[in-house]
Amino acid sequence: MHPENDGKPRTRQIASALDGLLNRSVHVMTFGCTYNMGDSRKLKEILKSQGCRLVDTPGDAEAVVVNTCTVVGSTERRMLRVLSGLKEKELYVTGCMPVVQQDEISRVCSPRIIRPEEIREHYKRVGTVEPCGVGILQVASGCLGSCTYCITRKARGRLKSISIPLILEEAEKMVDAGARELQLTGQDVSAWGYDIGMNLSELIQALVQIPGKFCIRTGMMNPSTLLPIRKPVIEAFASPGMFCFIHIPIQSGSDEILNAMGRKYTVGDAVRIVDSFRAKYPEIFFATDIIVGFPGETDSQFEESVDLVTRLKPNKVNITRYSRRPHTPMAGSRDTLDAIKKDRSRALLRRSEDIYREINGRFIGEKVRILVTEKVKDGSVICRTPSYHNVVIKKDLPIGYEGHAVILEDRMYYFLGSLC
Numbered sequence: 001m002h003p004e005n006d007g008k009p010r011t012r013q014i015a016s017a018l019d020g021l022l023n024r025s026v027h028v029m030t031f032g033c034t035y036n037m038g039d040s041r042k043l044k045e046i047l048k049s050q051g052c053r054l055v056d057t058p059g060d061a062e063a064v065v066v067n068t069c070t071v072v073g074s075t076e077r078r079m080l081r082v083l084s085g086l087k088e089k090e091l092y093v094t095g096c097m098p099v100v101q102q103d104e105i106s107r108v109c110s111p112r113i114i115r116p117e118e119i120r121e122h123y124k125r126v127g128t129v130e131p132c133g134v135g136i137l138q139v140a141s142g143c144l145g146s147c148t149y150c151i152t153r154k155a156r157g158r159l160k161s162i163s164i165p166l167i168l169e170e171a172e173k174m175v176d177a178g179a180r181e182l183q184l185t186g187q188d189v190s191a192w193g194y195d196i197g198m199n200l201s202e203l204i205q206a207l208v209q210i211p212g213k214f215c216i217r218t219g220m221m222n223p224s225t226l227l228p229i230r231k232p233v234i235e236a237f238a239s240p241g242m243f244c245f246i247h248i249p250i251q252s253g254s255d256e257i258l259n260a261m262g263r264k265y266t267v268g269d270a271v272r273i274v275d276s277f278r279a280k281y282p283e284i285f286f287a288t289d290i291i292v293g294f295p296g297e298t299d300s301q302f303e304e305s306v307d308l309v310t311r312l313k314p315n316k317v318n319i320t321r322y323s324r325r326p327h328t329p330m331a332g333s334r335d336t337l338d339a340i341k342k343d344r345s346r347a348l349l350r351r352s353e354d355i356y357r358e359i360n361g362r363f364i365g366e367k368v369r370i371l372v373t374e375k376v377k378d379g380s381v382i383c384r385t386p387s388y389h390n391v392v393i394k395k396d397l398p399i400g401y402e403g404h405a406v407i408l409e410d411r412m413y414y415f416l417g418s419l420c
Contacts, residue, residue: 017092017112018122023051024049031079032069034185034219036095038136039116040067042123043094045115049126058086065114068095071152072323076101084108096118096155100327116141116156127173133181133373135174135214139167139203140186144194144225148262149294151325159195164206175212180400181373181384182207182216183241190221190229201232208241213400215371217388219244219287223250223273224264230273234280239415242283245388248273249289253308254301257294262329267308274312285388287316292348293341294322295333299398301346305352315359315389316413317352321345353412360410363389367420372401383417390414 026047030040035077043065044054058064064086070076079097087109094114098105105111120138129135140161143153184203186192193199200218207216226233226248237244250270252258258266267369277284290305310315321341326329370391383391383405391405392414405417 068097135179190226205237253305293336
């Protein structure tokens with residue numbers, strides 16, 4: 001009997017839109033987070049394996065792939081403008097938007113959809129990496145959160161950690177291809193392992209054993225998942241293969257607002273995490289995120305966020321004006337006036353930049369160790385210090401160069417330096 005006629009139920013194999021991209025000239029446009037950039041890098045390797053030629057502009061391409069982001073309303077509107085402008089092209093769309101907002105996409109164009117998980121499944125059969133100084137190492141997709149404002153968790157789903165052997169295999173390929181910085185990325189990097197009975201410290205300990213000259217930068221870590229494992233993670237950061245850098249998105253200085261956000265930690269919890277890292281590593285680079293104008297946020301609750309930033313003195317504050325997103329619990333809540341959001345955003349930015357000037361001024365004239373990770377343009381490179389400060393040196397240096405530089409000038413978000 002033919003196997004298709006043996007009476008047993010069959011799962012129909014549905015072809016991916018990727019299967020149609022063969023021997024074409026393709027332009028890939030990427031928007032949004034580091035995780036999206038990682039997906040696009042994998043996508044490009046898939047396309048090359050299918051005989052495609054990557055081109056620099058949509059005008060030179062037979063087909064265009066847009067990797068979308070929809071984290072806030074302004075980004076969504078930008079995506080729709082981009083897609084509308086490309087509607088006459090052979091168009092493919094991937095990223096978060098087609099997962100949660102396919103109807104909106106259909107109103108402006110009629111593309112073929114590539115689900116993000118299709119990229120990762122296809123990539124397993126390819127496995128090549130593009131030589132690059134900075135490797136983007138996806139360690140998990142999804143999260144364990146229940147944030148009431150976040151559309152990304154709807155798009156990415158629940159946490160799915162990638163196993164250590166698979167992560168190590170990809171990391172080794174990146175290092176062999178010339179990566180000198182490995183960026184661990186996911187929607188919540190400190191959630192890695194919760195679903196497979198492990199924790200982030202074990203992953204770090206495995207990664208730093210890879211032969212080669214490189215350093216690891218951890219991505220965004222949610223206080224709610226980092227708090228229970230902070231002690232082993234802090235110890236794991238002691239490896240010389242780790243950049244002394246943490247990105248912990250606290251989001252608000254008000255416990256009432258954090259509760260309304262569904263963040264599952266208190267301000268005190270977040271402060272305790274940051275203080276614990278600084279007790280062990282006083283020079284650690286600390287980045288955080290703050291949302292202003294969340295529904296119901298009062299002037300005094302906003303001032304609590306300003307006070308928190310003043311108390312913690314982050315090296316970088318990513319400030320976002322609250323944006324109502326569809327398919328979230330907060331979608332029907334009364335929004336804060338745009339003028340209030342704008343005023344609060346500007347006030348917090350002014351305070352943050354005062355802090356940057358205070359911190360950065362201490363480095364002028366200092367001699368620091370550097371690692372070259374990226375070329376900006378001919379005659380200029382990006383270097384990282386052990387604490388992940390960005391130092392631009394106007395000199396042609398190879399990726400992976402290690403040496404020392406003197407900090408000459410503070411440019412607020414990076415330094416200018418000179419070799420010494």
